[in-house]
Amino acid sequence: DGFVRVDRDYVAQAAELARAGGCKHFVLQSSRGANAQSRFLYLRVKGEVENLVQAVGFDRCTILRPAVLLCKRQESRPTEWIAQQFLGVVARVFPTAYSVPVETVARAMVACVLQPGEEKVKVLENGAIHELGKA
Numbered sequence: 001d002g003f004v005r006v007d008r009d010y011v012a013q014a015a016e017l018a019r020a021g022g023c024k025h026f027v028l029q030s031s032r033g034a035n036a037q038s039r040f041l042y043l044r045v046k047g048e049v050e051n052l053v054q055a056v057g058f059d060r061c062t063i064l065r066p067a068v069l070l071c072k073r074q075e076s077r078p079t080e081w082i083a084q085q086f087l088g089v090v091a092r093v094f095p096t097a098y099s100v101p102v103e104t105v106a107r108a109m110v111a112c113v114l115q116p117g118e119e120k121v122k123v124l125e126n127g128a129i130h131e132l133g134k135a
Contacts, residue, residue: 008045012052025060027109028053032067032126054121062112064105067126071102100129108133 015026028050036047050063068083108129112122124132 003041004045008049008052011049012056015053015056015058019056019058024058025062025113026053026056026058027062027064027112029064029066029105029109032065034065060117060119061121062109062117063121063123064108064112064129065123065125066100066105066129068099069102069105070099098126100126100133104133105129106133 011028015028018026030050031043031046033043034046034050035043036051038044038047053063054061108124111132112124
């Protein structure tokens with residue numbers, strides 16, 4: 001319940017408030033594999049929030065679907081730590097395939113807001129996030 005409330009409901013409410021406040025371009029960080037029809041809760045909720053945000057009616061909506069985020073966390077998540085260590089090594093050989101540093105995602109989010117665009121909805125997958133987020 002907490003995950004759904006935070007990752008779907010609060011985000012959808014924030015989008016509605018942003019639109020009511022005059023926001024024209026909403027940028028949403030989702031996840032690779034997001035799909036409202038998924039059997040997996042995480043991917044289903046991410047897909048649902050993508051649909052809800054698009055339905056708000058922004059002039060433009062950019063959805064970023066990063067792969068595994070590489071970042072340092074304060075809280076302990078042992079399984080995630082192991083995955084990040086492995087993917088950090090894989091990223092040296094295949095830098096855009098399975099992971100992305102959070103700093104790259106942040107730069108991509110800023111860049112997509114600063115770039116003019118005609119598409120009502122634009123979805124950026126992991127490779128495009130890497131490209132747009134290059135320093």
